[in-house]
Amino acid sequence: MPYFVYNLDGTSSRKCQCSSLPKTWLGHWQRGTNKPLPAKCVAKGCGRLVEVGAHVRDDDDKRIVWIVPFCQYHNKRPSSEPIELKDDVTLCGGSMSIDCA
Numbered sequence: 309m310p311y312f313v314y315n316l317d318g319t320s321s322r323k324c325q326c327s328s329l330p331k332t333w334l335g336h337w338q339r340g341t342n343k344p345l346p347a348k349c350v351a352k353g354c355g356r357l358v359e360v361g362a363h364v365r366d367d368d369d370k371r372i373v374w375i376v377p378f379c380q381y382h383n384k385r386p387s388s389e390p391i392e393l394k395d396d397v398t399l400c401g402g403s404m405s406i407d408c409a
């Protein structure tokens with residue numbers, strides 16, 4: 309099953325509120341998933357290096373904010389553009405009030 313996500317607009321001002329370092333969204337993803345950061349962007353077919361923890365949503369519940377490790381190219385795709393993810397990607401909740409610890 310292909311799994312598609314969409315970038316969220318206007319998230320650049322959102323800062324990870326976790327109490328441990330690094331307070332970046334990539335650090336947040338690692339803490340939340342307890343997994344090593346993938347070297348490559350998790351968008352399907354993308355071989356660029358991971359640069360940012362991107363805020364995305366999926367089609368299941370548009371209110372839920374997820375963090376995925378993306379390259380800058382995929383982080384900058386318009387929010388209308390579906391981005392297919394690789395098969396074994398783990399998403400991490402990205403709500404500052406719920407998911408930062």
Ligand SMILES: [Zn+2]
Nearest residue numbers: 349354379382
């Ligand atoms: Zn990419």
Ligand SMILES: [Zn+2]
Nearest residue numbers: 324326336408
């Ligand atoms: Zn956090």
